[in-house]
Amino acid sequence: MSRAPKSPKRSASAPLPVDLALQGGGSHGAFTWGVLERLLEEPSLKIDGISGTSAGAMNAAVLADGYAAGGAEGAKAALEAFWRAVSKSARFSPFQRSPIDVLLGRWSLDHSPAYVAVDLMSRVFSPYDLNPSGKNPLQDLLVESIDFERLARSPVRLFITATNVHTGRGRIFRNPEITADVLLASACLPTMFQAVEIDGVPYWDGGYAGNPTITPLVRESDASDTILVQINPRERLETPKTAPEIMNRLNEISFNSPLMKELRMIALLRQVADPGNGEGARWAGMRTHRIMTEMMVDLSASSKLNAEWAFLSMLRAEGHRAASAFLDEHGDDLGQRSTADLDVLLGEC
Secondary structure, eight states: OOOOOOOOOOOSSSOEEEEEEEOOOGGGHHHHHHHHHHHHTOTTEEEEEEEEOTHHHHHHHHHHHHHHHHHHHHHHHHHHHHHHHHHHHTTTOSOOOOHHHHHHTOOOOTTOHHHHHHHHHTTTSOHHHHOTTOOOTHHHHHHHHOOHHHHHTOSSEEEEEEEETTTOOEEEEEGGGOOHHHHHHHTOOTTTSOOEEETTEEEEEGGGTOTTOOHHHHHHOSOSEEEEEOOSOSOOSSOOOSHHHHHHHHHHHHHHHHHHHHHHHHHHHHHHSOOSSSHHHHHHTOEEEEEOOGGGGGSOGGGGGOOOHHHHHHHHHHHHHHHHHHHHHHTTTTTTOOSSOOGGGGGOO
């Protein structure tokens, strides 16, 4: 699908349309929640499209549904209600911090007996052995939190990625196609949950194919500025040496790899595309930005399953702070120029 070329010009009073690209990362998605709240508070911006994967997909769907119901304030209220429901549902989860982690103020579940047991069992048994019913605790929560018929009519365009288990390719679901099963498929870690079947096709976490997928934002949205909210650290200065550290880093690399490849492709297309009036103009005119935090480097992979309200609130506050810092530093660049240098990616393999 292709739309007319984008134009960076707008009237002084009209809000600037922007696209958002939201990564997945379990409970770390509460950082994205804080970013979204701050962007929704900015009257000079209007969210046109969102591409999301896993927790990013859920944030995107909740925001779009809330926006359809009550504009920016409705979206903010829906996001808070969703994350409160996530925390409430996790109160009786076996995945709780150990007393020593609580005492030392660590958010990790690395010493949680339940987490350690499940982690070990997942290396021997599959979700089809451990959870034969295929029940996902988020199923009911999503149905209660989102009006999917209203979501289909939302003015915010959604692009949700899930990975086809058979082909390994990503499928992008748009507003009218999105259901609770689509969101569960986008967040389906194959070591924890059975593949989610949609129209007879099994799907796993969208992060394996696109975390998130950028291309539909370029081709199908009216915005020329895309803000990537990144919650998976791309670089770490220390070499992982323990088994959990190694697995954590492998997951970060694998879930960042599709995004980095797509960003490199976009950087190349921007250099070689004919900036005329067709498809090439859309690629050449794309402006990219990034919001992230160094805090994620200090959080272990196990903390992605920690849904304590205090932890979610801390991440939310950090997301709000990071978005405010981005707007203070680069607010005037939006609509004018990119603030994330994609050309440096062209020198990487």
